[in-house]
Amino acid sequence: MMDLGLTDKVALITGGIRGLGRAIAEKLAAEKVKIVVTGTNEERARKAADEISSAYGVEVLGLKHDVSSEESTKEVVKSIIAKFKKIDILINNAGVTSDGIVMTMKKENWDKVINTNLTGTFNCTKLVSKQMLRQRSGSIVNIASVVGIIGNVGQANYAASKAGVIGFTKATARELAGRGIVVNAVAPGYISTDMTSVLSDKVTEEMLSKIPMKAYGKAENVANAVLFLVSNMCQYITGQVINVDGGMAM
Numbered sequence: 732m733m734d735l736g737l738t739d740k741v742a743l744i745t746g747g748i749r750g751l752g753r754a755i756a757e758k759l760a761a762e763k764v765k766i767v768v769t770g771t772n773e774e775r776a777r778k779a780a781d782e783i784s785s786a787y788g789v790e791v792l793g794l795k796h797d798v799s800s801e802e803s804t805k806e807v808v809k810s811i812i813a814k815f816k817k818i819d820i821l822i823n824n825a826g827v828t829s830d831g832i833v834m835t836m837k838k839e840n841w842d843k844v845i846n847t848n849l850t851g852t853f854n855c856t857k858l859v860s861k862q863m864l865r866q867r868s869g870s871i872v873n874i875a876s877v878v879g880i881i882g883n884v885g886q887a888n889y890a891a892s893k894a895g896v897i898g899f900t901k902a903t904a905r906e907l908a909g910r911g912i913v914v915n916a917v918a919p920g921y922i923s924t925d926m927t928s929v930l931s932d933k934v935t936e937e938m939l940s941k942i943p944m945k946a947y948g949k950a951e952n953v954a955n956a957v958l959f960l961v962s963n964m965c966q967y968i969t970g971q972v973i974n975v976d977g978g979m980a981m
């Protein structure tokens with residue numbers, strides 16, 4: 732098997748207890764990365780950590796986290812440094828939707844999505860990159876969305892948050908490029924997870940008609956792109972967005 736240079740690295744995957752984050756956590760755990768998964772509930776985070784640890788034989792920490800809170804993110808970073816002494820990889824994956832057309836969208840639904848998806852990415856990048864700067868190395872991958880590139884009816888808040896994540900990726904990539912830290916984004920299309928399971932059959936069918944490859948994506952497709960971006964196969968690449976979307980946004 733090819734050595735991707737990931738053994739004993741430490742990765743924080745926000746929202747890593749289920750969905751895409753969980754698939755990313757398992758993909759990295761299979762490469763012997765020490766994993767930290769976070770989620771909104773302590774018990775579920777611990778349970779996910781135990782499951783990943785027993786399946787892959789690596790150390791895994793499961794922590795309660797609210798990415799939209801700087802204080803909560805500080806606590807998470809403190810716990811990781813206390814246990815593992817370093818952070819090599821940050822995957823800004825935690826995200827939410829709260830759909831509705833803009834004319835009737837409540838301010839609280841706008842704020843919730845922007846605060847989690849965009850401000851959460853800011854909070855984690857700010858606090859983790861400080862540690863990476865001390866180490867003079869690191870890989871950050873932000874999970875954006877195809878919706879941040881082409882928009883979607885009923886998702887103005889989500890599209891704005893993910894377009895913001897893409898701009899944030901490019902700005903931070905420029906800021907950190909000279910310090911050994913690379914920052915890239917992955918923009919998934921329609922991937923089957925809890926987030927998409929709430930969509931109606933009609934929306935789901937309409938979505939399929941817009942995918943040139945005529946199939947929904949799998950969480951593993953996204954995890955593979957992330958694996959490439961954090962591995963030693965990824966060199967001289969920063970500030971880029973890789974679409975994993977079956978050709979939806981080309």
Ligand code: NDP
Pocket residue numbers: 745746747748749750751752769770771772775796797798799823824825826827847874875876877918919920921922923924925926927
């Ligand atoms: P899920 O809803 O399945 O999982 C979201 C995860 O984020 C959960 O673990 C959840 O924690 C966590 N989370 C939510 N809010 C917070 C918060 N405030 N602080 C910390 N963790 C939080 O979503 P997906 O796996 O589908 O999505 C993962 C990412 O991929 C998101 O950023 C999403 O926008 C993006 N994406 C997904 C696509 C898809 O088709 N599925 C397409 C394009 C992008 P808990 O389990 O405790 O609720």
